[in-house]
Amino acid sequence: MGRLDASQLAAQACTRNGGDATRLLQVLIDVQEKAGWLSAELISAVAAELGVPRVRVEGVAGFYSFLYTEPVGNYRVLFSDNITDRMLGAPELMDALCGKLWVERGKLSEDGLVSVDTTSCTGMCDQGPALLVNGRPLTRVDHRRVNQIAELIRRKEPLYAWPSELFRVDDNIRRRDALLGPDQRPGEALRAALTRGREDWLAQMRLSNLRGRGGAGFTTAVKWQACRDAAGADKVVVCNADEGEPGTFKDRVLLSSFADQVFEGMTLAAWAVGAQRGFLYLRGEYRYLLDHLQHVLARRRSAGLLGNAILGETGFDFDIDIHLGAGAYVCGEETALLESLEGKRGTPRIRPPFPVTHGYLGRPTVVNNVETLAKTTLIALHGGEAFAATGTAQSTGTKLLSISGDCAYPGIYEYPFGVSIEHVLEDCGASDVQAVQVGGASGMTLASYEFHRRIAFEDVPTAGAFMIFDSSRDMFEVARNFVHFFAHESCGFCTPCRVGTSLLDNYMNKLASGYGAKMDLADIEWINRLLRQSSHCGLGSSAPNAVVDALVKFRPAFERHLRNLDFEPAFDLNAALAGARTAAGRDDPGAFLDREQETTR
Amino acid sequence: MSRQFLFDGQPVPFEDGQTILQAAHAAGHYIPHLCWHPDFPPHGSCKLCIVKVGGRHVSSCALPAKEGMEVESNTPEINGERRALLQMLFVEGNHFCPSCEKSGNCQLQALAYDLEMLTPRFNHFFPDRPVDASHRDMLLDFNRCIFCELCVRASRDVDGKNVFALTGRGIHKHLAVNAESGRLADTDFAADDLAANICPVGVILHKRVGFAVTIGKRKYDAKPIHTVALEEGE
Amino acid sequence: MSFELETAQNRDTLRRVAIDPVSRVEGHGKVTLLLDEHDEVREARLHIVEFRGFEVFIQGRPYWEVPVMVQRLCGICPVSHHLAAAKALDVAVGATPVTASAEKMRRLMHYGQMLQSHALHFFHLSSPDLLFGFDSEVARRNIVGVAAAHPEVARQGVLLRKYGQEVIRATAGKKVHGTSAVPGGMNRHLADADHELLSRDINQIVDWSRAAVELVKRLHRADPALYDVFGSFESAMMSLVRADGAMDLYDGDLRFRDADGKVLIDHLCDQDYASVICEEVKSWSYMKFPFMRARGPEQGWYKVGPLARVQNCDFIPTPFAEAERREFIDHGRGRPVHATLAYHWARMIEMLHAAEVIRELLDDPDLRSGELLTTGTRRREGVGIIEAPRGTLIHHYRIGEDDLVTMCNLIVSTTHNNQAMNTAVREVAKRYLSGRRLTEGLLNHIEVAVRAFDPCLSCATHALGQMPLVVELSTADGQCVDRVVRESTHCG
């Protein structure tokens, strides 16, 4: 691309985004959709167009996995690398596809046609193995589909001409309760809340004792009240639809089939706190839902449910904008999400101050999870007390579980809080279960002797992931997958997380290659402790969870990988001689290092 | 009467808005730090300044002091963790102190001495980070970067130039300069910028100065960093 | 002759004997011998088995870092590398000459190193062989044995070295790997306290150095049959020489003499070394083999170091050492002295010279004041040559416009002596080992020869005694049939 073209592309994208530098990430996504990748010229052009330093644009472009600062293929195939996808055969399928396309994993094919690599969980665990092709999810990959994909790519078939069946995404709702059960009419809940008046609406929220469904479980009403009471007029409501936790996909279903409830919940929040501006931050993997969501928003605007004087209430002006993410799990952390919304790198902020007083562009901001917001419609409709009647005392209402892994019926299950693990396992047709990972990579690993425990903030809290592992699974590999995930997703801001997650990843790989030693386990435990205690945000402090749990509950799975009780070298000594062996053209016995000799007394 | 908190058992007075670190330093108690600088808002990335308050680890550079807090800092537990963080910084980059011209004047090194770090302990990453020598007066040796972002902040907030920013993510995070070519020479960076003189380690260097200061006269030769920092208000 | 035993015919049929490791500095070394069925030595090689890649990774570094980096080539003579690099970079920054204060500080540092290194080599490493005999009792053959038998000799050795190290500390900032020489000059003067300390003891040091020369001469006189013959071979010689022909270990032009003492090349400017010297690579050593281009690899090799220097110069510019030099030259009766053990004699003459130079320099006020840095027209290339304790040391750099080094070529002292050491090993093997049953004492003869050159190898490993040695006798197919491991000598 010439410089002129770059300027034009940049100018158009910036115009579409109102020349607003806080929309930098949106501009870059827009430009890349046209140009394929972000060349140095494009980055310069965008910077010039928005009037921001070029290096800032480069910094943002370099942060997100789905922004490319190197040339990419016409077809970019990314296999979802979550453990559930792997258990369904993703690695083997990826190798097969690479073989058929004559391309090395992670490298652009020589003709520039295609690249094949992995990406973090795409949220299709109930219909995996899944992949993204040019950002579009493709589910239920098997060898037949691999052949089909390879053929389509070789024929250079444009994506829109691919069979739509390939891209079918199912809701797989298996159990419905309060939220997924009855149909709601758009505006119904909002009308009910307006009728109650703002104070009573907040009172109902308090009565409901609704707690955030994103995992942390902070009481929603407290958050809203704080935002409402914060100084400053320009308040903001943000819906966190950056559902990046591996194994979680319930927000995807809500956004697909219950978008009105989600937007209505945002509007309810706006009504409570007095916000005029709303954002839905949609993870890049769910880009395919954008048109649908925009359509729902448009419909709600014309129905008077968004815009000025909503439902005729003078002064209740609120509208919602959708921002796209671009492949960064850390943006699920609310302050990182705000940074990203402002068009920056998704680095978590120092807290205090908290978003309720200093959020988006320094304004008081409420950030709520998709499910939390959708749940508020139930409170508006039926009152806080009714909501609090289900679930447990400390965890009211219902919880959506995204169930995947070794079970007969993966999909979405809505349960009142307090349901036991064994109950859920029975419902989804899981047998011979060795472990359940609740809450995703950052959650808890439960062994069979804990299956009597209950899903609730006071017992087993969860953002919604529920991955099942039967007795054939290697729990070490499960932990390794999560460790790798965190190393890939660490934003790199703070020392312990940036370095610690990569160190952990290296140790786990060392064990996986069969060269672990007891001392490695001690190091792993020490790094875990450091990550938990000194990380800047939840990503780092929860990164070791899976390893810590697995080390306690499935230690033999680790010990199986130990070669030595004492010590093993950090690297493969003999492989380290390969370069010199080739250069000198030697194959005499002295040109090799024997592993066995390393064993110390 | 001014308010106070307990720092390692000693009462430390503080004023409103002061962080734990600021108040502790003002009272003559050093807390190790790398990314914190008295002239800039807290950054909180290096985590060397962690202390324990009520059983929780917090960044003392960022947390406002509160009446009656009990802060643990100079304890074997916290210092052990700080040492481990230093070890992580050492294995992450390429820190060859013996031939580094910043030796003796380097905060990372001085802090490692202070915390009696004898080994980097972990396995080294040995990353490939080529130097940028394109600028007439300045050299960038990225091998030693610890991502404190002091240069980023100084250039943006004081010099008004935005010469630096971080790009990449995770362990691949790195410093970038404000030029399409990626070369420092093509920026408006100047040797008297604050950003050119604030690097706590040996990344941003004035060319052709090298080992101008002889051993014995360097900043941390005679006194350890906890003494120097308190004396000079750093 | 010198290549006679380099590569045997029918190598597969010969028995291999390895002396491994010989030593290790700038590479670990080992000697391998191939013997035929009559125990005749058919091949003898000194292999240098380490490669540390300095020449490669220095490229891409800023030039001002180089004098500090290159010291890590060698912990025994770091000052040589420090100064050779600084001198090469003086050329590059146009600082020729450097200021008087800078040059004198550097000279003080360099002669301090000459003193410590020569003392170390003679007293700590070689004196046990020379005082007790090559195949004397192993347990006694080390500095502790010397301390017991000749306590005053050992004490003086340790204190001579200590003084040299103190000179280095006072001039370089540290005893090992200082930082004071910078391109264009120095970063420090001599502190008053250090001046006082060094001045207090220097007369004693000169006296002990004179005694050391006497000790070597006594050894030579006691057994001329051995000292004049052992490992002797004729070869050309090279060293720096001052413009007026004086010995100068810090600076000068290159002079080559042939084996007969005839000057072959004189007043070769250091910057032009590459027009005369090139290096050969052999498959069996990581160390190259330098030779004079015009004479080819077979004829063009030469030796460096004290034996070459003392005979290559026209005079030594300090009185005691000059007197000793004359006596040494007279010993050759009109012919150059090529005896390998004469290295020790020449080395002690140089140590005395170094002590005398230090005494003169300490009186010079320039050490304690005056400009330390200068600059001039930048150049893209520079060569620095210095006479290191072990011989001529060449540092050659090219520097890009961005101040980064683009090319680095180093020819270290021990490399110049590579062929000479191999030749000495072969001479000794042929004369003392061939056809005899190998014993520890016989094998020590090979080490004694290697050690005489004071390759960085030996001074390191043998810092306090004998080099560790194992000899394995193998059949042609590599089966170990015999194994000689030296007995441990427990000290104290």
Next chain:
Amino acid sequence: MDNAARDARRPKLRVATTSLAGCFGCHMSLLDIDERLFDLVELVDFDRSPLTDIKHCGPCDIGLIEGGVCNAENVHVLREFRRNCKILVAVGACSVNGGLPAQRNHLDVGACLQQVYQYREGVAGAQIPSDPELPLLLDKVRPIHEVVRVDYFVPGCPPSGDALWKFLTDLISGRTPRLSHPMLHYD
């Protein structure tokens, strides 16, 4: 020594030392203890080390390793030390973190060899040395703790003679060795 009689009854510790990919600067620093050297040999016996002619170290109490691991031979020697020494000590920057030789780690080892032995100007008989007598290079120079378990570390390039003396006398007398300002330095 004052307590010579008592010390004589106590069995001496056995100490072995070696240098891998180092410059021997650390051994030089050990010699910088100067006259204290004669005190040291009253306290310890030297096994494989520059003090003796032992090639393979036998059972020892303390092993001091200078230098990083750059080739196959270094690996063999290091393993031998680990097998035989109760306490293994990394002495100096190279053994602690690879030291300056590790600056080649971002380069391809084959390319390094080619550059020095094949493409350098003024080289005759250009070839990469390939004799089986020569140990092969590792792709990277490693600190010794990445190859064997290490018990103590004494950083410095080199550690000063005083630091080594302090370390050894602490160790010999049973104290946990401790180096602090100004004995602790990395350059």
